[in-house]
Amino acid sequence: SDLYNIGNNIQPIFLSLYGNFSIEDQQITSDLKEIITSQRTFFNDFDFSSYTISLIEGNHPTSAGGTNLFNSFTAFFPQKISRNDYYLLCAHEHLHNWFWRKIKHKNNTLDYWFTEGFTEFYSRVIALRSKGINKNTFINEVNKILQEYYLSPANQEPKLIIGKDFSNNSDIKKLPYYRGFVFALYLNNLIQKENMQHSLDSVIYDLFKMTTKQNFSSSLFRTIARKYV
Numbered sequence: 001s002d003l004y005n006i007g008n009n010i011q012p013i014f015l016s017l018y019g020n021f022s023i024e025d026q027q028i029t030s031d032l033k034e035i036i037t038s039q040r041t042f043f044n045d046f047d048f049s050s051y052t053i054s055l056i057e058g059n060h061p062t063s064a065g066g067t068n069l070f071n072s073f074t075a076f077f078p079q080k081i082s083r084n085d086y087y088l089l090c091a092h093e094h095l096h097n098w099f100w101r102k103i104k105h106k107n108n109t110l111d112y113w114f115t116e117g118f119t120e121f122y123s124r125v126i127a128l129r130s131k132g133i134n135k136n137t138f139i140n141e142v143n144k145i146l147q148e149y150y151l152s153p154a155n156q157e158p159k160l161i162i163g164k165d166f167s168n169n170s171d172i173k174k175l176p177y178y179r180g181f182v183f184a185l186y187l188n189n190l191i192q193k194e195n196m197q198h199s200l201d202s203v204i205y206d207l208f209k210m211t212t213k214q215n216f217s218s219s220l221f222r223t224i225a226r227k228y229v
Helices: 025-043 083-095 097-102 109-129 135-151 160-165 170-194 200-210 218-225
Strands: 002-005 013-018 051-057 065-069 072-077
Touching (some): 013 025, 025 083, 025 097, 025 200, 051 083, 065 083, 065 097, 072 083, 083 097, 109 135, 109 160, 109 218, 160 170
Parallel strands (some): 051 072
Antiparallel strands (some): 002 013, 065 072
């Protein structure tokens, strides 16, 4: 395995690469720096004394995934993963530092529309803004998620079924990712239609401030969102 510090001596960001990837180490370190910098800048939150990332070569040609841990995340993906797919996977896992941890959450599966769906949305939005992905890639990602949601055999299932079958049904497991993404896309456009000076960002910033004192809930989100629409 290869070890790097892609941060600095005061706020180190330790990166471990285990396995062989078609993407060069230099490209990976550059992409991760961009992801971390752009997301911390979005939240204006640089309160990380240190951070650790572990990327592992998976043993399945199409399987990829990851998990966010305290001040760290790990991800696995196949050797020949596309640059956009690996970039967005890492962006998603790193963004959970806020859409899960710092925007405090009680691990309620019924709120996964926010912790997973909004993470899907903003991992792509922030990447577009930082030029981590280009406009065509962003449009393709939006269309792909809309298509997958529309074609999902579970797309008409009620919200309560997610809490019941999230862990044992792959179609149900994807629902909060799709629904949260589509809701974020819709709400962002609705807010901008009302007042171009605001966007979904305004809701997220307010929520980030408030959840330092209280846990996230759908009712809290609704209260904040109503200020802008």
